[in-house]
Amino acid sequence: MYEHSNTAFKHEIKEQCGVAAIASKSKASSYIYYCLRALQHRGQEAVGIAVFNKKIESYKGIGLAANVFDDKKIKSLKGKTGIGHTYYSIKLSKPENAQPTIIKTEVGEIALAHNGILVNAEKLRKQLKKKGHDFTLGCEEEVVGYLLADHLRSSGDLIKAIKSTLSEIQGSYSFTMMLNGRVFGIRDPLGIKPLCLGKFKDGHVIVSESVALDVIDANMIRDVYPGELVEINQDGFESHQLFNKKHRAHCFFEYTYFARADSEIDGRSVYETRKRIGWRLAKEHPVSADIVIPVPDSGRAHAFGFSLGSGIPLAEGLMKNRYVARTFIMPTQKLRDLTVREKVNPIKSEVEGKRVVLVDDSIVRGTTMKRIVNMVRNANAREVHVRIGTPPLISPCYLGIDMTTRDQFIAHKNTIEEIRKNLDADSLGYISVCGLLEALLFSKSDLCLGCVTEKYPIDIPPEKHRFQHTIQDYE
Numbered sequence: 001m002y003e004h005s006n007t008a009f010k011h012e013i014k015e016q017c018g019v020a021a022i023a024s025k026s027k028a029s030s031y032i033y034y035c036l037r038a039l040q041h042r043g044q045e046a047v048g049i050a051v052f053n054k055k056i057e058s059y060k061g062i063g064l065a066a067n068v069f070d071d072k073k074i075k076s077l078k079g080k081t082g083i084g085h086t087y088y089s090i091k092l093s094k095p096e097n098a099q100p101t102i103i104k105t106e107v108g109e110i111a112l113a114h115n116g117i118l119v120n121a122e123k124l125r126k127q128l129k130k131k132g133h134d135f136t137l138g139c140e141e142e143v144v145g146y147l148l149a150d151h152l153r154s155s156g157d158l159i160k161a162i163k164s165t166l167s168e169i170q171g172s173y174s175f176t177m178m179l180n181g182r183v184f185g186i187r188d189p190l191g192i193k194p195l196c197l198g199k200f201k202d203g204h205v206i207v208s209e210s211v212a213l214d215v216i217d218a219n220m221i222r223d224v225y226p227g228e229l230v231e232i233n234q235d236g237f238e239s240h241q242l243f244n245k246k247h248r249a250h251c252f253f254e255y256t257y258f259a260r261a262d263s264e265i266d267g268r269s270v271y272e273t274r275k276r277i278g279w280r281l282a283k284e285h286p287v288s289a290d291i292v293i294p295v296p297d298s299g300r301a302h303a304f305g306f307s308l309g310s311g312i313p314l315a316e317g318l319m320k321n322r323y324v325a326r327t328f329i330m331p332t333q334k335l336r337d338l339t340v341r342e343k344v345n346p347i348k349s350e351v352e353g354k355r356v357v358l359v360d361d362s363i364v365r366g367t368t369m370k371r372i373v374n375m376v377r378n379a380n381a382r383e384v385h386v387r388i389g390t391p392p393l394i395s396p397c398y399l400g401i402d403m404t405t406r407d408q409f410i411a412h413k414n415t416i417e418e419i420r421k422n423l424d425a426d427s428l429g430y431i432s433v434c435g436l437l438e439a440l441l442f443s444k445s446d447l448c449l450g451c452v453t454e455k456y457p458i459d460i461p462p463e464k465h466r467f468q469h470t471i472q473d474y475e
């Protein structure tokens with residue numbers, strides 16, 4: 001069973017969804033299936049594929065792609081064009097919430113797969129209800145589908161209708177969409193979520209991350225540009241640049257934590273970026289130590305960079321059990337401790353008597369790191385220093401990551417020294433926002449840094465009311 005390391009071990013914070021689209025000379029469903037498996041780290045709760053075979057046919061289910069689909073189900077989906085989705089929901093998963101969402105409208109069936117969050121979906125839903133639309137699914141994609149149907153009915157031109165629809169929605173979105181057998185990828189005007197375009201032997205493909213191109217032996221053509229609509233077919237693609245913003249707002253967290261290290265996003269290798277972060281971290285927070293140990297697996301590239309930047313050798317001091325099934329949140333502290341212990345265990349011979357630097361990508365609540373520090377101390381490490389490749393998380397994400405309240409962040413209410421004491425570490429250092437920007441090779445105005453600066457690239461109504469850090473501050 002495929003399981004991404006981030007979610008298998010830490011599962012403190014989660015991405016919301018991965019998307020795929022295929023236009024092929026042969027059946028699309030098996031290509032989509034393999035793309036979804038490669039995107040499984042972007043959502044493990046549900047998965048779905050929709051294809052066009054004279055009409056839209058789909059199959060969706062709760063669970064991982066490998067569990068939901070078998071040969072028979074994939075073969076039963078016969079179209080040459082299709083879209084797919086891996087799903088994570090903050091709310092309780094219900095089979096009917098799995099995507100692609102199929103919206104029946106007067107202009108035909110629309111299939112939509114969405115990565116992101118629309119911050120004005122509720123307001124639009126109320127307006128559409130007043131116009132007589134009957135909402136049966138209760139999801140954001142239904143809002144998009146009805147808006148699109150209304151615009152298409154009045155303009156008769158699909159591209160214009162998509163542009164008018166996108167002009168009304170606010171938030172983060174990378175969509176794949178299918179209408180009457182035509183397949184599209186759409187990226188929001190700030191490029192908050194990743195989306196890329198590729199070519200393979202049988203056609204063209206659009207996916208959330210380049211790892212899903214690799215898995216079907218597709219070559220990357222390029223990232224979908226922020227504000228761009230791309231229509232793919234077997235032989236090529238057509239681009240419509242619908243919006244041109246002065247700046248971008250790529251989610252920095254894709255680079256530090258969410259995306260797979262073997263992906264390339266917006267011209268940057270995620271792995272190389274993490275290494276640069278580790279290198280900067282070593283310069284910002286030097287320490288005398290004997291070994292650098294990555295917290296497996298998400299801290300691996302950061303630790304490698306830290307080792308290069310500090311000259312301290314890298315060691316496999318923590319071993320991960322790859323065969324532990326995904327566990328859910330345990331009701332008691334004792335069970336939670338056991339869960340971490342079952343998944344990661346120190347190698348005593350590496351750790352004993354040594355001054356250890358533990359390197360991880362981020363700290364949310366701090367509970368996992370505290371248990372790991374404790375484990376390494378119990379394995380007789382002489383000193384335990386902690387270095388973190390994301391600046392202190394202090395503010396919620398309103399744009400598609402499962403970090404919804406300030407209270408969950410240990411850094412929201414505590415100083416670095418208080419966090420160090422809480423972790424029982426000998427020293428603690430986080431990468432600075434400046435250091436992060438240097439490592440990412442983006443200017444500040446081209447990134448979303450909302451969860452570490454409280455300044456968001458778009459107006460977020462609840463945030464605006466409480467904290468007034470909005471686009472005005474950002475520009």
Ligand code: SF4
Pocket residue numbers: 192250251252253254396397398399400401448449450451452
């Ligand atoms: S607030 Fe943080 S996690 Fe959310 S989109 Fe912005 S950078 Fe990414």
